[in-house]
Amino acid sequence: MRNLLHLERLREGRILLAFSGGVDSTTLFHLLLENKIAFDIAHVNYHTRPSSDEEALSAQNLAQRHNLHCYNHSCRLSGTNFEHHAREERYRFFEYLMGKYHYTYLLTAHQLNDRVEWMFMQLTRGAGLPEMLGIRSLDHRGEITILRPLLQHSREEIEGYLEQHNVNAFIDESNYDERYTRNRFRHRFSTPLMHEHADAIRRSFAYLEEDSDLLIDEIHFEECEGFFWGNNSDNLRSTIYAIDRVLKSIGILMSSHEKEELKKEKSAIISRQYFVIIDEAYTFIAPYHRDVIMDKGFREECRRLRIEPKLRGFLYGSPKAYAIIRRLKGSLTLPLSD
Incomplete structure (x- = not known):
């Protein structure tokens, strides 16, 4: 013993x-x-x-x-x-x-x-x-x-x-x-x-x-102001498992239906509180903000960067998170808030 x-x-x-x-x-x-x-x-x-x-x-x-x-x-x-x-x-x-x-x-x-x-x-x-x-x-x-x-x-x-x-x-x-x-x-x-x-x-x-x-790859997520991001694995099962762990760490439990939706659609609103998207190279997890009024310049840059519309409400109110996602998506210009 x-x-x-x-x-x-x-x-x-x-x-x-x-x-x-x-x-x-x-x-x-x-x-x-x-x-x-x-x-x-x-x-x-x-x-x-x-x-x-x-x-x-x-x-x-x-x-x-x-x-x-x-x-x-x-x-x-x-x-x-x-x-x-x-x-x-x-x-x-x-x-x-x-x-x-x-x-x-x-x-x-x-x-x-x-x-x-x-x-x-x-x-x-x-x-x-x-x-x-x-x-x-x-x-x-x-x-x-x-x-x-x-x-x-x-x-x-x-x-x-x-x-x-x-x-x-x-x-x-x-x-x-x-x-x-x-x-x-x-x-x-x-x-x-x-x-x-x-x-x-x-x-x-x-x-x-x-x-x-052997089955599950280790994926590390970074965090800033409630915004999480991490590299995608070639193994979708590993990515969804990592998402599940991040959400559990902040008290959000994904249902079986939400996991299946995420697997099929590569995006889902979880518990009506967080939006998750498995993008081309990265997975993003952010609070889900609806009905946010955004200025035209911000909306146009998000469209050009192909930022999912359901992420934009949160990003509009979080310049730090917005700068991170712009960097990850390859933008070289400064954030509009600067």
């Missing part, structure tokens, strides 16, 4: 651990100590349970006992889709810390059961191999590089480690609430399956990840 993925990276980098105080992150905390990895922790208190304040204080005390720094963030979220808003809130916090204090890697304590649960959920939604793999041991979210050192260990192994070392962790009561989709898959499918076939499932994910790396 002591072995962690990406151990060499962990020893070389400056590490920030996303720490909830639950079973998984507590185990990772102690395994990092065992492996003599230098790290600090970041804890987010959403105030959703009676024990929330106790968990935040416990994280602070645990860090102090081991001479680590603990960054605490307190917030109260309202509205629907709490899980999505909570994820966005904590990653904004993590990104701020990593930029300000120059951490190399963010560590999260996802483990093998999480990966199985994700795969089952994707199967029921209609997904390809890269989407089903979902959680990877080395990943990126914007400018953050994420490592998941526990991804090869099962929940059973992790709970056994805590019991063996007599380490306490907080239990989130909501994990037993089957109103949450993930919990239904956990209790009805992944837990029994992992109990009997953990070793085979671990090997299968390693093979699937190798296969996915």
